[in-house]
Amino acid sequence: MAASFAVPTGTENASDRDLMTRFTKNRDRQAFEVLARRWDARVVAFLAKACGDLDSAEDLRQEVFLRVYRYADRYDPRYAFSTWLFRIACNVRKTWARGQVRRIETTGWEDGAEAMARMPDSAPGALERLTQGEARDRLRGEIARLEPDERELLLLRFEREFGFREIAEIQEIPETTVKSRFYRILEKLKVELGESDGGKGKVTS
Amino acid sequence: MKQDSERDQRWMAYLMGEGDPDERAAVEAEMREDPEAAEACRRVVAGVEKWTGEAVPAASLDFEALYACVEEEETAQRDKMLELVSAPQWCGPPMSLPRRAGSNPWVWVAGVAASALLVFALAQVQFTVRLGEKTTLQWGRGADTADLTALRTQLETVASEAHESRLAAQSASTQIQTVSQRNSMMQEEFRQATAGLAWMQRAESQQRYRDVETLMRLTGVYPSANEWTEASGETRRQPFPFPEKKKESEPSSPDTRIMKTGKEY
Numbered sequence: 001m002a003a004s005f006a007v008p009t010g011t012e013n014a015s016d017r018d019l020m021t022r023f024t025k026n027r028d029r030q031a032f033e034v035l036a037r038r039w040d041a042r043v044v045a046f047l048a049k050a051c052g053d054l055d056s057a058e059d060l061r062q063e064v065f066l067r068v069y070r071y072a073d074r075y076d077p078r079y080a081f082s083t084w085l086f087r088i089a090c091n092v093r094k095t096w097a098r099g100q101v102r103r104i105e106t107t108g109w110e111d112g113a114e115a116m117a118r119m120p121d122s123a124p125g126a127l128e129r130l131t132q133g134e135a136r137d138r139l140r141g142e143i144a145r146l147e148p149d150e151r152e153l154l155l156l157r158f159e160r161e162f163g164f165r166e167i168a169e170i171q172e173i174p175e176t177t178v179k180s181r182f183y184r185i186l187e188k189l190k191v192e193l194g195e196s197d198g199g200k201g202k203v204t205s
Numbered sequence: 206m207k208q209d210s211e212r213d214q215r216w217m218a219y220l221m222g223e224g225d226p227d228e229r230a231a232v233e234a235e236m237r238e239d240p241e242a243a244e245a246c247r248r249v250v251a252g253v254e255k256w257t258g259e260a261v262p263a264a265s266l267d268f269e270a271l272y273a274c275v276e277e278e279e280t281a282q283r284d285k286m287l288e289l290v291s292a293p294q295w296c297g298p299p300m301s302l303p304r305r306a307g308s309n310p311w312v313w314v315a316g317v318a319a320s321a322l323l324v325f326a327l328a329q330v331q332f333t334v335r336l337g338e339k340t341t342l343q344w345g346r347g348a349d350t351a352d353l354t355a356l357r358t359q360l361e362t363v364a365s366e367a368h369e370s371r372l373a374a375q376s377a378s379t380q381i382q383t384v385s386q387r388n389s390m391m392q393e394e395f396r397q398a399t400a401g402l403a404w405m406q407r408a409e410s411q412q413r414y415r416d417v418e419t420l421m422r423l424t425g426v427y428p429s430a431n432e433w434t435e436a437s438g439e440t441r442r443q444p445f446p447f448p449e450k451k452k453e454s455e456p457s458s459p460d461t462r463i464m465k466t467g468k469e470y
Contacts, residue, residue: 139252158257183214
């Protein structure tokens, strides 16, 4: 999944915790860059799929790593770096979403409608443009119609990086809630696909 | 529908690798009974998994822009701190040193105005102080200033009288001390005189005893207690010196019986 990058010798094999420790203690930009490159592709993919907008995802990715750089001393090495990183990513995405909503509320009706049309939640085509070769995939269309929080949950769980406990820490909600919500989303996708297929339940992947 | 929903969620959990072996075996048996629904669940899970695993054609992270943003923030923060430190409203006005007295003319103006106002206010009020039954001190608006001279005279008189009273009190105290000393001396003299008189009375009484005893020996007549009391004028306090006992054959008189027993019966 993550692309391979040329990293300086001595740091490429270091763990995330070691790199964060080096960066926190010495402000070692080399360690920070290794860490950022290691997680950049996952973060931007997560943000792009959750937001449904690649351009916004690239900007948000920049903000995520800026916060990592700025608040590195707040990282607790007892926990996985990925959990902390994706919690930042979720917060950045939510902040971005709130900004979108505020802009709609403060503009007129026509401008708000235009902004709503540009929003990924109501514009499944935006997400479909990310996967141009599978634009006709109904499953992706149904995923694009999900709420951003629901897409975020699917992404976190299917990344195989996080269990329900880690997702609960990232989203700061109870683990049982995460679990029930996750399977409810999957079941909802199955029902929607079954209805769109005329009850046949056929899904192309 | 609700049962289907619960079943689908249970099957999805199975497809996500959850559940212990017994639960998984049970789900597998259920899925064999309804292969079409099981296939729908499999396709959903597989489709979502494929969607999440796809790479996104995004540009790589721009570290130069990120560092520029960091430096910009740090510069802005540093400038803000410098601005806060140098801003007079942040640290308050400069610490004022104590002013030299009278350096501010407005202080004088305010002081004079306040004093004038106070004098004027006091002049509008008449104060009366009663110094005695006949003496009253007045000042302020409408006060009788003629009384001040008389008041002064009275005060001088009172002071003179007080001085004389003080001297008289001192003299009286001295006299009291003298009288007290004299009284003490007189008490001592009285005590000595009393003691001498008592001694003389005792000596006279003893002499009288001896005279009576001599008389009784010479006459052989002994008075009774009542007669003794009547004769001597005092109560006998100690045994009288009895004469030697006479022979029993001799008739005893009533007086003799008294002398023997010391009691009257």
